[in-house]
Amino acid sequence: MEIIEERGLSTHGLSCIRDDRVLFENLELSLNPGELLQIEGHNGSGKTSLLRILCGLALPSEGRVCWQGESIEDNRLEYNAVLNYVGHKHGVKGDLTPYENLRVSRAMHGSATDITLDDALEQVGLRGFEDVPSRTLSAGQRRRVGLARLLTRQAALWILDEPFTSLDKKGIHWVEEQLHQHSEQGGIAVLTSHHPLKNPHLKQVCLHD
Template sequence: MINNILPTIALPTTPTLSVAGLQCIRDDRVLFDNLNFSVSGGEVLQIEGRNGSGKTSLLRILCGLALPTEGIVYWQGQDILDLQGDYWENLLYIGHLAGIKVELTPLENLQVTRALASQTTDIDLTDALAIIGLRGFEDVPVRTLSAGQQRRVALARLLVCNVPLWILDEPFTSLDKAAIQMIEGLLDAHAQRGNLVVLTSHHTVNCQQARCLDLND
């Protein structure tokens, strides 16, 4: 069923995100150095590492929200700092915090997402909330929802934004086992359609297309 929900995104070439010679220093401490990797359409890359190893810092660099001390991030072989908006319109970033408006309802939050996103699917927003496990909660203030339900509101953007690259920081936080399996299904379906995912998680991701990069190696 999930494979029928997510659209096929037509790109001229296989999408590829790569980094070369990446270094990150925070508070005079080297988090990682000379980091090199590439992830292409059809893959789910899980970033692993102990607390403080730089996982979130790496994701923020990949999104262009922070700059590396050294090195370059490439999208389709071009520096993302040169591409800027042409890169950002191809990605969806969901950080460790939900990044939603708690005074709004889940439905209103998705309406904001659809209004601001450069590329969206045509899914009915109430259907998206039902799929993500929020049937019956569409019109209640988000502040009244549990932490797991608020996380689901944030993750519902996966069904609304029609972009090839998902960058997710601890997407399974506060989710129960059934919700984790459902999100893993979305990740797998996204990759199987030729797109790519980079995520951090303390949970081992159960996806056919998943591979790991350990920052402590």
Template sequence: MSEITAQPQNASQTAFRLSASDLEIWRGETLLLNGFSCHVDAGELVWLRGPNGAGKTTLMRILLGLSHPEAGQISWCGRDIREARADFLADAAWCGHQPGLRPELTPHENLAAWLPLCGRPSGRRIEEALALVGLGDRQAQPCHSLSAGQVRRAGLARLLLSEARLWCLDEPLTSLDAEGQTLVARLLADHCRQGGAALVSSHQALPESAGPIRELRIGREGTQ
């Protein structure tokens, strides 16, 4: 597997914060969170924990502006994300529980189709990103012929191409073997070490090699 190399960043652009205050979140008739506040700062790896049904994925989607809370405010660098939507979308990347790749296309074709939609040029080549996640020799295979872990790796390559400062990952360790989980840890550590940040929802403990981890608990297992 190729070594993960740092991408240069403008130091003046590394300081940022995603913050939420007094969120009220419902799922149907169930109140998931009330008066909930949190933040994610540059350089931080935040592990979002909670039991099934606590609302981890719902919260992450709301923090990204993909859904909306019943009450409360979410801001990016001090601005409401609705007002700073263009800047925020250019700075944030989402890797959902489902990779969202078309099975009939190869990893390379999927990334090539997605790249113009991400809204910014990438300093990496698609071939480089796939090599970094261990798919250098699988980039021309249709995704339906890959294992679940390999498909998840292709989804991770999208994060590298996005060059977003904020990564939001929902259950990124699912379907990955020990080597794949170590890869995720390396990607997270490298990203945060360069001044990026990551919010990760995971039922599994993140590998210690991911670096300093701040836990954010919701639901019955911990306090809000």
């Protein structure tokens, strides 16, 4: 039998039970470099729970998550180094400015890109807001601060929870472009969203509640 080497993200028999309720079970996923996975489902169907398990922030009830053929539990430091996670709450500290939020994120995670923090904020449309407390920003602007981390860290794997939430048309187009470029460069992305995406390497899975 031919042995196929895993080169990306995969799940094996993945199941999740919360409060005695089965959210999903025996989930088998496989993503190779350049592929995107869009996860859909109603509220409460387990989308965020699945992303947290894929990130290693929560444990599955059964099964395992693997990166390049190795369990992420056995390879945590290396896995964290290739992972860029933007959650639904986007992790922006209100008492810090957008610039300070990005500086802290870059210092904590390393693997910095060549782009400056100022340029990253300008690309997401926050020029002129670099030094204001993030709590004074709109919901869409705070979402942009969180998404700016995609520009400041080198990461082969992006996991994004509802990245289009609170964004205007220009912001939505920017995220679409970043996903396209990431895919073209051989990156992998997993995201939850009902927003229609067009990508020749897009996969989709729907969780049922």
